[in-house]
Amino acid sequence: MKSAIIGGTGYGAVELVRLLDKHPNIELVKVISNSQSGTDIQDVYPHLSNILNIQLSELNIQSLCEEVDVVFFATPAGVSKEYIPELHKQGVKCIDLSGDFRLKNPQNYETWYGKSSAETTYLEKATYGLSEIYGDDIKNSEIIANPGCYPTAALLGLIPAINNKMIDPKTIIIDGKSGVSGAGRGVSLNTHYSEINENLKAYKLGQHQHIPEIEQAIEWSAAAVAAASANHAELESIPVSFSTHLTPMTRGIMCTMYAQLTDPSSATVSAFIEHYESFYESHPFVRIRPEGTWPSTKEVSGSNYCDIGFQVDARTGRVTIVSVIDNLMKGAAGQAVQNLNLMNGWDVQMGLTDIPMYP
Ligand SMILES: NC(=O)C1=CN([C@@H]2O[C@H](COP(=O)(O)OP(=O)(O)OC[C@H]3O[C@@H](n4cnc5c(N)ncnc54)[C@H](OP(=O)(O)O)[C@@H]3O)[C@@H](O)[C@H]2O)C=CC1
Numbered sequence: 156m157k158s159a160i161i162g163g164t165g166y167g168a169v170e171l172v173r174l175l176d177k178h179p180n181i182e183l184v185k186v187i188s189n190s191q192s193g194t195d196i197q198d199v200y201p202h203l204s205n206i207l208n209i210q211l212s213e214l215n216i217q218s219l220c221e222e223v224d225v226v227f228f229a230t231p232a233g234v235s236k237e238y239i240p241e242l243h244k245q246g247v248k249c250i251d252l253s254g255d256f257r258l259k260n261p262q263n264y265e266t267w268y269g270k271s272s273a274e275t276t277y278l279e280k281a282t283y284g285l286s287e288i289y290g291d292d293i294k295n296s297e298i299i300a301n302p303g304c305y306p307t308a309a310l311l312g313l314i315p316a317i318n319n320k321m322i323d324p325k326t327i328i329i330d331g332k333s334g335v336s337g338a339g340r341g342v343s344l345n346t347h348y349s350e351i352n353e354n355l356k357a358y359k360l361g362q363h364q365h366i367p368e369i370e371q372a373i374e375w376s377a378a379a380v381a382a383a384s385a386n387h388a389e390l391e392s393i394p395v396s397f398s399t400h401l402t403p404m405t406r407g408i409m410c411t412m413y414a415q416l417t418d419p420s421s422a423t424v425s426a427f428i429e430h431y432e433s434f435y436e437s438h439p440f441v442r443i444r445p446e447g448t449w450p451s452t453k454e455v456s457g458s459n460y461c462d463i464g465f466q467v468d469a470r471t472g473r474v475t476i477v478s479v480i481d482n483l484m485k486g487a488a489g490q491a492v493q494n495l496n497l498m499n500g501w502d503v504q505m506g507l508t509d510i511p512m513y514p
């Protein structure tokens with residue numbers, strides 16, 4: 156299958172290059188760059204020297220339609236919504252790493268991203284690509300809205316507990332921390348060395364664009380639970396508290412999450428572990444930690460794993476769930492390739508078998 160990447164000199168794109176280059180069923184035929192077309196990719200990224208001989212090219216939708224079967228968008232918000240409709244009409248599958256197609260309610264996109272939304276028809280056609288949760292829909296989809304990095308870590312940690320009525324979704328608090336590569340390759344005051352080295356910064360509190368994305372999936376899960384018990388499936392608004400912090404590391408996201416237990420008198424860590432192990436039994440990229448141990452970002456670095464650990468606090472009646480991912484892998488390019496595998500009925504681990512880099 157022939158593929159192209161748009162947004163060629165960004166971090167998401169170069170991580171996709173690393174993965175697609177060794178994917179047995181994929182030929183990477185085009186890497187498109189808005190700013191550096193005509194340059195060899197090795198000149199932008201010398202770590203690819205003698206490995207990949209690709210010249211960055213200009214975007215031409217018609218020639219893309221003729222040459223490739225699947226396009227990955229690793230572009231900022233507001234770009235893919237302009238091009239995906241035409242690619243889709245011409246039968247090209249699209250996997251979008253940006254937020255353009257994640258929110259089903261166009262008003263939410265306009266409010267949180269401050270841009271006009273994609274066409275509603277295409278929002279409806281796109282599948283929210285949280286691989287482990289919506290795999291059946293992903294299999295039948297031609298447009299994938301790859302989830303944001305924080306929502307991936309948060310939702311993989313929360314949804315099994317919501318589905319099994321172990322926590323009250325209305326009480327969820329998410330404390331997220333990210334490495335600096337989460338902000339992309341562009342230079343900014345917030346992320347340059349002397350601003351972030353030996354520093355920890357809270358940012359976008361109450362304004363983060365991932366708040367409606369996390370709430371949307373929590374509301375879908377809560378509605379499914381309500382439908383199963385009461386025979387109705389009305390979507391109820393469930394606001395969550397979500398705080399983001401920038402940390403002095405390159406890769407990694409940790410979400411530490413708190414929620415009220417529905418049955419504090421009988422809840423145990425072992426019950427959480429047992430339920431999550433069963434929920435993710437056929438999903439090799441989610442690993443559950445044994446009681447009394449919690450994951451760290453280095454333990455998933457460079458890999459597509461999401462590791463999850465628990466603590467049940469009888470004193471407060473709350474559970475703490477810790478979920479870690481590599482933002483560029485499971486949080487972006489890795490999950491995009493996982494979705495490509497699901498869309499094509501291939502082994503979900505194809506091209507994604509690297510062991511995490513430690514230390
Ligand atoms: N970094 C992360 O951990 C994650 C990122 N994402 C999302 O993935 C997308 C890519 O992120 P990331 O790679 O980190 O970002 P980067 O800023 O590193 O790269 C984005 C690239 O898009 C291209 N670009 C910039 N502006 C435009 C434009 N107006 N039109 C077309 N292309 C443009 C540029 O490459 P060129 O000039 O070569 O075309 C740029 O390098 C974003 O939407 C981001 O939010 C999602 C999950 C995690």
Ligand SMILES: CC(=O)N[C@@H](CCC(=O)OP(=O)(O)O)C(=O)O
Binds near residue numbers: 232252253338364401
């Ligand atoms: C550290 C850092 O700045 N991270 C980015 C997350 C990038 C991302 O996933 O955002 P999209 O939803 O736009 O794809 C942020 O917090 O905005």
